[in-house]
Amino acid sequence: MRFGLGLTLMNDGYFAYEFGDTWHDNDWWYDELDFDLGYPLGPAEHAALGGDSPLQLLPGGDFEVWDGDGPWGYWADTDAGYRAVPAIDGKNPGRGDASARMDISAAQGEDWRITLYTGGIALTEEITYDLTFRARADRERTVTVGFQKGSPDWEIYSRFAVVRLSSEWRDYTLTFEASGTDPDARLHFLLGAETGSVWIDDVRMEIHPSEILRREFDHGLVLLNPTRAEQTIELETGWRRLEGEQAPRHEWLADDSDAGFSSSSAQIAALDTAEYLAIGPFYHSWGGSLHRLDGGGWAEWRLEIPESDTYSMDVWWPAAPEQSGWNRAARYGVRAGGATVGSIVLDQTDTGDVWRPLGSFSLPAGSAASVRLTCPGADPCAADALYLRSTARYNDGSPVRAITLQPLDAIVLQREEQGA
Ligand SMILES: [Ca+2]
Ligand SMILES: [Ca+2]
Secondary structure (H helix, E strand, C coil), rough: EEEECCCCCCCCCCCCCCCCCCCCEECCCCHHHHHCCCCCCCCEEEEECCCCCCCCCCCCCCCCCCCCCCCCEECHHHHHHEEEEEEEEECCCCCCCCCEEEEECCCCCCCCHEEEEEEEEEECCCCEEEEEEEEEEECCCCEEEEEEECCCCCCEECCCCCEEEECCCCCEEEECCCCCEEEEEEEEEEEECCEEEEEEEEEEECCHHHHHHEEECCCCCEEEEEECCCCCEECCEEEECEEECCCCCCCCEEEECCCCCECCCEEECCCCCCCCCCCCCCCCCCHCCEEEEECCCCEEEEECCCCEEEEEEEECCCCCCCHHHHCEEEEEEEEEEEEEEEEECCCCCCCCCCEEEEEEEECCCCCCEEEEECCCCCEEEEEEEEEEEEEEECCCCCHHHHHHEEEEEEEEEEECCCCC
């Protein structure tokens, strides 16, 4: 589990940072809040992502040629009473010299039983695409447009948009987020709702442009990722991180509910009271649960170390009533690169519901690091959560050429002064 750094920089700059599930509305101070940006040099703009020009993802959509071998095809459910004939129409181009025309001579009202489609479209889950096309019909009517797997089980990859056509050519832009990844998805124009003729031309598809916002100020730059996906923004030279002691560059929780956790015990206990009760005691297993180990048992948190550094670690257990019977010599062993790099014994009957320091440990990246809790004797141990922070700081003054922002995250960079 990771927590992004969020800042409402486009508004009043006030933000509450909640690192946990038990305390709320804490006031926190950020390096960013103390930085004098000066005045804006202009309005917020969309930032460039990766420098790619829009890639045409859907070839053959101009219908200048349609010889039957191309990516476009059609289908009508004749068994159910639907009939349609496709044509290249050189007399009614939407753009260029020709368009695709579908003449629907029999329809029973279900749009999906007649389709003009194209296959071989590579979709990536959670990527947003813009589909543009020109279309008209012999009278006002609707067509339904969306993406689907091109073979059984015909998985649906997008919403299906209902588009209203008129007898005039019009440009349409539909924005879709793909709900699956498929190198061979199909785009459908579903035409079975009613009879008549429909013309389609100039079908194009591109990745939706960046929604990352950037705004330059006298002394700095603000980048904001309002999307639901992690985004990497490439930057021109001249920017560097702020300098501040506050935020670790790497900071995360390792919980017993995470995939990297294993233990000798399958006993999960939700030792957690609600905060809204009028009368205590209040106590909380981190993330809502812990693993209760029998005497002699063990638990292990596997750690992904993002960068070689010295990491400080804390451990959590709840101040639950049963805590008085827990183990007085719970041993936490820290391992990296096949060797033990530290070991500490803690009394789990001691105060709970606090982050208790385990120590600081030098951990190389990619070293298969772990924390192993062993529970000697007869009394049970609580394996709940760990909290890790790097010594390296997030705002270390270093020059930046690329920034990766988590969803709904933002950053302030400072302008590199001439000659600095
Ligand atoms: Ca055309
Ligand atoms: Ca937990």
